Amino acid sequence: xxxxVTSRARLARFRAPGGFLLGAVLLLGVAPLVLPDFRxxxxxxxxxxxxxxxxxxxxxxxxxxxxxxxxxxxxxxxYAMAMHLKLADATAAGETLPDFxxxxxxxxxxxxxxxxxxxxxxxxxxxxxxxxxxAAALGFFVFRRRVKGAYFAILSQALAAALAIWLVGQQAxxxxxxxxxxxxxxxxxxxxxxVNQRMVxxxxxxxxxxxxxxxxQLFVSRFGELLVAVRxxxxxxxxxxxxxxxxxxxxxxxxxxxxxxxxxxxVPAVGIISPALIGIVPSIGFVIxxxxxxxxxxxxxxxxxxxxxWAQSTLSDAFPAAWTYLQGLLFVVAVGFLPGGLASLATLxxxxxxxxxxxxxxx
Amino acid sequence: xxxxxxxxFTGISIGAVLLLIALGLTLTFGQMGVINMAHGEFIMAGAYTTYVLQQSxxxxxxxLLVALPLAFLVAGTLGAxxxxxxxxxxxxxxxxxxxxTWGFSLMLQQLARDIFGAPNVQTRAPDLLTGHISVxxxxxxxxxxxxxxxxxxCVLGLTLVLRLTPLGRRIRxxxxxxxxxxxxxxxxxxxxxxTFFIGSGLAGVAGVALTLVGPIGPTMGTNYIxxxxxxxxxxxxxxxxxxxxxxFVLGVLQAVLEYSTTISVAKVAVLVAIVAFLQWRPQGLxxxxxxxxx
Numbered sequence: 001x002x003x004x005v006t007s008r009a010r011l012a013r014f015r016a017p018g019g020f021l022l023g024a025v026l027l028l029g030v031a032p033l034v035l036p037d038f039r040x041x042x043x044x045x046x047x048x049x050x051x052x053x054x055x056x057x058x059x060x061x062x063x064x065x066x067x068x069x070x071x072x073x074x075x076x077x078x079y080a081m082a083m084h085l086k087l088a089d090a091t092a093a094g095e096t097l098p099d100f101x102x103x104x105x106x107x108x109x110x111x112x113x114x115x116x117x118x119x120x121x122x123x124x125x126x127x128x129x130x131x132x133x134x135a136a137a138l139g140f141f142v143f144r145r146r147v148k149g150a151y152f153a154i155l156s157q158a159l160a161a162a163l164a165i166w167l168v169g170q171q172a173x174x175x176x177x178x179x180x181x182x183x184x185x186x187x188x189x190x191x192x193x194x195v196n197q198r199m200v201x202x203x204x205x206x207x208x209x210x211x212x213x214x215x216x217q218l219f220v221s222r223f224g225e226l227l228v229a230v231r232x233x234x235x236x237x238x239x240x241x242x243x244x245x246x247x248x249x250x251x252x253x254x255x256x257x258x259x260x261x262x263x264x265x266x267v268p269a270v271g272i273i274s275p276a277l278i279g280i281v282p283s284i285g286f287v288i289x290x291x292x293x294x295x296x297x298x299x300x301x302x303x304x305x306x307x308x309x310w311a312q313s314t315l316s317d318a319f320p321a322a323w324t325y326l327q328g329l330l331f332v333v334a335v336g337f338l339p340g341g342l343a344s345l346a347t348l349x350x351x352x353x354x355x356x357x358x359x360x361x362x363x
Numbered sequence: 364x365x366x367x368x369x370x371x372f373t374g375i376s377i378g379a380v381l382l383l384i385a386l387g388l389t390l391t392f393g394q395m396g397v398i399n400m401a402h403g404e405f406i407m408a409g410a411y412t413t414y415v416l417q418q419s420x421x422x423x424x425x426x427l428l429v430a431l432p433l434a435f436l437v438a439g440t441l442g443a444x445x446x447x448x449x450x451x452x453x454x455x456x457x458x459x460x461x462x463x464t465w466g467f468s469l470m471l472q473q474l475a476r477d478i479f480g481a482p483n484v485q486t487r488a489p490d491l492l493t494g495h496i497s498v499x500x501x502x503x504x505x506x507x508x509x510x511x512x513x514x515x516x517c518v519l520g521l522t523l524v525l526r527l528t529p530l531g532r533r534i535r536x537x538x539x540x541x542x543x544x545x546x547x548x549x550x551x552x553x554x555x556x557x558t559f560f561i562g563s564g565l566a567g568v569a570g571v572a573l574t575l576v577g578p579i580g581p582t583m584g585t586n587y588i589x590x591x592x593x594x595x596x597x598x599x600x601x602x603x604x605x606x607x608x609x610x611f612v613l614g615v616l617q618a619v620l621e622y623s624t625t626i627s628v629a630k631v632a633v634l635v636a637i638v639a640f641l642q643w644r645p646q647g648l649x650x651x652x653x654x655x656x657x
Binding site: 064066068138141142144145146147149150151153154155157158159161162163165166167168169170280281284287288291321324325327328329330331332335336339 | 398449452453456458463465466468469472476596626631637638641
């Protein structure tokens, strides 16, 4: 008996690095070899959603913060990247202004807030720093005054709606409803070349793996323990002498940074960023993937996000009406009846087999 | 001066629409703590009820009058169904109700698309409501006055029900202390369902009113839902007067900002104002004082 326990414990120690290695081999080795170019670029897009889901898993799954406005941070990262790429495209074509500004713009000067995005370094830093700064500003004011639960969810959702509406209104400087489209180059590489698309995929896959390692380290750190404690009983954490507002703020800001990174990588992979990709509906979509897979489980959230995005793009073309019903039903069943997501199914079944009376309260 | 009066009337009519759509939420979100994202789809159900009635009752005024109670019943029944099917299992997990009801709202939207088609449909407004009255250079659109009147009537009706009827007494008792209400012999689950029926029914009434000012389509609800929730958040949980004041203040603020800037900047500015306000009053304008820590 003791030997099996110790061997099992020894195995468990290798489970996370082993799983990581397996994921890395699948994403970086197997997928580019077996998938045709078209499928690979779709997978690149799904992996961007998965990066957002990692942040959602941190903030919502572990921290209990229902982040319904991740589209804002995804969009800020995406627009920061797209602005630089549009400017680079224009420079390469010998123009002074991006193409859409020549169409709609009233003045021929570049708006002042576009100017710094000429620098690739500035743009790259901004894709992550800008979302984190916005999240920090909102989070600081909201958490400090103990605005929580549904109030926080609605405020973050309103932020997504407000940004989308604002972008639509600024036709001349942000491309309005169309967004920033038709992006040709990525730091000097032509995105129409399949080889470069493959490179973009590899960058995204590597970023996802990196973000997952970061999130896992946070999960198992003291901070991660504290975050779960704040989720489960904020008052007790406060009585212990910690400030829950700071804990929540860090989780929210890190999640925002991940969403910004995902948005920035989404742009070269798909070639467009627009208000339709960041409003209320896509923002809820980011959460749903994590909910279906298992909000508190890192792997569950990632797989859930990829699976939902895959189902969305395959089924919605073939059966648009049936897919919407299925999607609605999926949300209802996954959130209502399986709050731990698909990731908790395995635990539930295992617990049922060994201890019939415990109901495996994974959340 | 005329400009100011005109703008404040615009603001008040925006506020009336906000109030009408938020009124049901003050019951379901404010009193029961359920974040019902399908509230917007109950508004849609009310609007389509008006549309269907106009297919069989050609007199626009009569069909509008019939539509009001009928939309209340249709949307209320949908709401009670949702409560019975899903929400009653989720009272301990309020945040999850948001996502579950979002799923439900997706299905309702698709149902509307399958029945009525994806494009927006038109209803005819009664002649009485298409004109406008001018008083001293200030123009009052009749349809806006009608919505204002309807919103105030609904507030009055809801207040009377909550204050004076046995049902209202039971609702308030369950909100204030569920356990104590239960040991006093109140069937709290039945009260929950009735509260949800009334709250959803009010969304249906709002839907009828919205046919006068906006398009009717499968996704019309999503345009209103966030604003409506913001009204309840700022107004404070469990108090009707908070939502009434907030709706009109936000409406006027929106109108003033839209006049001096653009619609999109106004939306962002209103949100910033709301976050700033919550710094001062994190629980909203009015709150029920309880001793619970949560």
